[in-house]
Amino acid sequence: MYLLLKYSCFLFYLSAGVNHFINPDFYFGLIPNYLPYPYGINMLSGLLEMILSLLILSPKYLKIGAWGIVxxxxxxxPSHIYFIRIGSCVPNGFCLDPWIGWFRLIxxxxxxxxxxxxxxxxxxxFVQ
Structure with missing residues (x-):
């Protein structure tokens, strides 16, 4: 069961990180407008997700990767709260029912x- 948790976590965050580069426009509307450099924030988030997911695969760095993801x-x-505050509608993007934003956050x-x-x-x- 642990290996399933570990490898699914790796795949999930690696895919999410790659998606920041493949589909950056999806994330720009989710970055609160009070934060500067949304492009840089998006790219850094994607890069960190990919690096941290890869660390999970290494027994030596697994703990760092997992806690980094946390x-x-x-x-x-704040991004989830921002999404709720803007009515669960990203400008020039997608709209969801407000309960979905709350469900995601809570x-x-x-x-x-x-x-x-x-x-x-x-x-x-399992590692020691």
């Missing part, structure tokens, strides 16, 4: 954090 997800919380995001945290925490049992 930290990155915490930094993404349910999905904590589950993603819990998933990455468990990959790092459980690694002690």
């Amino acid at each position: 930290t990155l997800l915490i930094f993404f919380i 349910i999905v995001h904590p589950l993603l954090i819990f998933w990455a945290w468990n990959v790092g925490k459980l690694s002690f049992r």
